[in-house]
Amino acid sequence: MPEQITLYHDVHKASPYSHKVELALLEAGASFKSHGFDVYSKPSWFVEGVNPITGKIPALTYGGPDVPPEQPSPLSTKLTESSVILEFIADVFPSSDLLPKDPVSRARVRFFADAVAKHVETPAVQFLRGLGTYEKLLEGLEVVQGLLPEEGKYAVGDTFTIADAAAAPFFARLELMVKTDVGGFEPGMGKKLGEALEAEKFARFRKYRKALLERESMKKSFDLDQMEVAWRAIFAKQS
Ligand SMILES: N[C@@H](CCC(=O)N[C@@H](CS)C(=O)NCC(=O)O)C(=O)O
Incomplete structure (x- = not known):
């Protein structure tokens, strides 16, 4: 079973940074949940449980139990910064060729x-x-x-x-x-x-x-x- 992946983004999907991550996940053929919310009025479960470091989107949870996006598990890995997440997706899905081999x-x-x-x-x-x-x-x-x-x-x-x-x-x-x-x-x-x-x-x-x-x-x-x-x-x- 592949690990669960949840992408957090703004409700309008206006953020180009979140869009980068969504594109990479789609290109990799990943199965993932996508959860949008109002970034100008952030829910406490996000700030406390997903991205306490910067509070920004995109953020991604990887692994852990399959939970509703609004109830992030302490057992999943939390990632933020679109450039870091892109590299991560390329690593998790090596056959996608999102990062070349040489x-x-x-x-x-x-x-x-x-x-x-x-x-x-x-x-x-x-x-x-x-x-x-x-x-x-x-x-x-x-x-x-x-x-x-x-x-x-x-x-x-x-x-x-x-x-x-x-x-x-x-x-x-x-x-x-x-x-x-x-x-x-x-x-x-x-x-x-x-x-x-x-x-x-x-x-x-x-x-x-x-x-x-x-x-x-x-x-x-x-x-x-x-x-x-x-x-x-x-x-x-x-x-
Ligand atoms: N360097 C970050 C930029 C992310 C970013 O600026 N996100 C904005 C939306 S486009 C955000 O979360 N704004 C709400 C906030 O700063 O609280 C990345 O590449 O992921």
Whole structure:
């Protein structure tokens, strides 16, 4: 019997960090429970029993008895930080090839995921919240684009890895900003970002984004129309 896995995420599934983990679990063919709650009013069972360290999502429990998500067992392992959880999933499901076997490719996967974290995550979140410019985000995307192989669908060749799981949630959300102009930024800025991404110099990025958005795991975990409704509600509350 495989160990139980429960993924904790925000109720709207808006978090790109939780989305990374969900993608990896889907790609690995893992059987898991998924439990969403309001991260702005966290239940005490979560803060006390699942992630007392940071209180953030995503968090994952692994092993222990099969319990309801709201009654986490002291016997399960508790994990947090999306990058750590991605590596863990790759280790638990080695046949998924989420991490390649040879050391050079493994290092490339980690380097790419680290570059996404350093150059795309913060500018994307800042721009979305109206705290940063789309130009800064474009700079980060150019850095990451520069790491893509000339050939091969994904970050490190033709196999989907945790590097792709780390990037895909941000690219899906970029698509949403561009198509709907929803976010904490000035009206029209999402469209401007979209226009800039249509430039010839982003052709490689667009090809990669398309490959990621076409994955079955992405189709199962990200519904653009539903996310637009969720974002409108979130940003209406914050304005
Ligand atoms: N570095 C963390 C970031 C996680 C994170 O920022 N989670 C946010 C949601 S997107 C959260 O839990 N916010 C609620 C809080 O900080 O209390 C990761 O990669 O897992």
